[in-house]
Amino acid sequence: MTDVAADDLDAFRGEACAWLAENFPASLRGGQDPTRAPGPQVLTPDQTLWKQRMADKGWATPTWPAAYGGGGLSAAQARALQQEMDRTGAYNPMYGMGLMMLGPTLLEVASEAQKARHIPPIVRGEVRWCQGFSEPGAGSDLASLATRAEDRGDHFLVNGQKTWTSGGQYADWCFCLVRTDTARKHAGISFVLFDMKTPGVEVRPMKLISGASPFCETFLTDVVVPKENLVGPLNGGWDIAKRLLQHERTGISGNAKPAAADVPLAELAKRYVGLDAAGRLAEPDLRARIAANDMAAHAFQLTAERVLKETKSGSPSAGSSILKNAGTRMGQERDELRLEILGMAGIGWEGEGFEDGELRAVRTWLAGKATTIYGGSQEVQSNIISKRILGLPESTQG
C-alpha cells in the first residue's frame, strides 16, 4: 500500500469514527444485538433508528455500489469500518440471505433492471429472502434437482418441492433453482426469483433438534414466475448457484465468531472449574483443550484476514471451502467444550434451575450441528478442496 493510500485510509477511519460516534445510539453500546433469527424482529426505538441510519448510509453493505444504495467503499475501507464498529461496539443491523448471498451474486450476474429492483431493498434490510435450492432427493447432489419450470411464453410455470428452506415461513421472496431442461443435468438448471405470496407457494415449518422451527418444506404448485425474474441465461443457473454458494460459505465461516453475548471459554471455565494456586485452570486436561480451541480460533482468524487481504476485491473463491470447514469445526468444538465446562448445567433445556447463558449454550450447540451440513456439507467441501484445488483425480467411488 502506498503512503498516499495509507493517508486516505486514515482519513476514512477518522470519518467513520466520527460518524459512528454521532450516529450509533449510546443506549445500544455494550448491549445485546437484536435477534438475528429468521422470524419477525421486534426492535426498540433506538434499534430502529440505528437500522434507519445504516440504511441511509449504505454501510450495512459497505462495498456495494453507491448507485444501488450501497456504501461504495473499497475492501480496505470496509475493513477499517468494521474495526471501528468493533471498537465502538456497533453491530450491523442488516442480516440474512439477501445480504449474505443473493445481493453479492446479483451484483455480479444480474441485469441492470434486476439490480435496480432488488439490491436497494436488501441494502435497507426491507425484504427477507429465502433459498430454494435443496429438495428431498437433491441435497449434496444439488444438480439432480427436479423442480420443473415450463416455458409458457411470458412466464415459467413452476412445479415441485423444495425442502430445508430456512426462514421460508417469514420470507418475502425466494431465489430458486429450477429445471428448465430435463435432458441435461447441470446445464438444464435455471436461477429464478419469485414472490413468496405468489399463488401456489405453500410452506410447512419443521422443528429442529434445538427446538426452534427456522426452516420449512416448500411446495410449489403451478407457480407463475414472470420471465423478467430469470437471472442470467436460461439453463445457466448452475454457475450462478455455485457462485452464490461460495458467498454462503464465506458467510457461514464468518459465523465462526462467537456471539458477543457468549462468555469466552476460558472465562467460563474460571467460574465453573476454578483456578489452582498458580493461577491456572484447575483441570489441566480441560485447560489444554480450551487452549487448543483458542489456538484454532486464532489461526482461523489470521487465515480469514490473510485471505481477505490477498483476494484484492475481498470476493470469495475456492478458498471459501477451507474457511468453511475450518471455521465450522472450530465452532462446533467450542460449543462442545462449553457444554463440558458447564457439566450437568450444560444439558438444561428450559425453566428454573438454569442460567440464561447455560440454556443458550445448549441450544447453540444443537443449532451449530447444522453448520457442517448446510452450505455444502463438510464432506462436499473436502471433495471440492481435493478435486478443484489439489487436482486429485475423480474417485471411482465418488
Add this chain to the structure above:
Amino acid sequence: MAILTEEQAMLRDMAKGWAQEKNPVAAFRRMRDSGAPLGYDPVAWREMAQMGWAGVLIPEDHGGSDFGYLSMGLLLEETGRTLTASPLLASAVAAASTLRLGGSDAQKAKWLPTIAAGETVATLAVDEGPRHAPGQVALRAERAGDGYRLFGAKRFVLEGEGADLLIVSARTAGDPGDLEGITLFLVPGDAAGLTRARLSLADCRGAADVFFDGVALGDDAVLGTPGEGFALLDKALDRARAGLAAEMLGAASQAFEATVDYLKTRVQFGQLIGSFQALQHRAGRMFMELELTRSTVEATLAAIDAGSPDAPLLASLAKAKAGETFNLVSNEMVQMHGGIGMTDAHDAGLYLKRARAAEATFGGQAFHRDRYARLKGY
C-alpha cells in the same frame, strides 16, 4: 461379546424383545411429548419391575434374583438402545448397590424388597454443583439429640423428582473437598424439610434439585460408618458408572446401526452414500470404537461381579471410553444423515442429547482420565 450363561442369554433376549417391540424410541418420544413429569413412563417401569429387573442386584432373601452386574449390564444395554427412560440405573443399580454394600441388616430388610419390586424408587444424591465432584460435600449433618439434622442442597439428582428414598452424602466433619468426614444418610422422600425443584433437561430424563432445610433423622438413618461414607459412596458410584457405561454402549450401538442403515439407503450422485470411501472409513472407525468400548464395559461388570480390586480403574476406563464413543457416534449420526438428522422428527437428535447428558453424569471423560491416572499412581 462376553460368554453368557444360559440364564443371562435368556435375560438379554427378553430385554431385547421388550425394548425393541414394546419400548422402541417412539415410546420415549411419546413420553417426552406428553411432558411426563417424572421423566419416565410409570407403566413401562412397572412392567420392567414385574419382569424382575429392579431386583437383579438384590439378594434372594430380600426379594431379588442376585444375578449380578453383568446381567444388569445386559438390561441396561438393551434398554439403552431404545433410549428407554426408567429408574433402573438410579434405583436398581446406584441406590441398591449402596444399600447392599453398606446397609445394616435392618436397613436392607426395610428397603431392598420394595426396591426389588420397583415400588420404591431410590436414588443417590451426591453432587452439589454442576460438575461431578463427590468429595465436594458442603451439605451439613448436625448432631441434634439422638440424631441429625441436614442442611444444604443437592443438585441434578437423578429421578430426584419422584424418588421415595434418597441416599444423601453429608458432611459430619471437615470441610468441602475432604474425603474424611462424609456420612451417608437414608432420607425418605416425604421427610419434613425436604423440598424439590424439577429440572427440565435436554434428554428429558428425570432430575431435580433437592433442598434440605433441617431434615431430622435418627441414628438408624446412617448408612455405613459415620465419617467414612466416601469409600462406600465411591464404590457404589463405580457400580453406577459401569451401569451407565453399559447403557451408553447400547445407545451408541443402535445409533450406529441406524446410521449404517442410512448409508445403505440414501442415494446421492446416483449411488448409495455408503459407497463413498470418506464415509466408509468413518463407519469403520466407529465400529472399532464400539468394539473397544464393549470390551471395557464387559470387563468392568465382570470385575465387579468377581470382587476384583481392579473394578475402580476399569469403571473409569469404561465410563470415559463409553463417553468418547457415544459422542462420536451421535455426532456422526447427525452429520451422516444430513438435513434430516437435524430435524426433531428424526431420532438422531435424541441420541445426541442423551450422549451429552450421560457424559456429564457421574463424571465425564476428563474426570475419569484424571481418576484413572491417580489410580495408576501418576
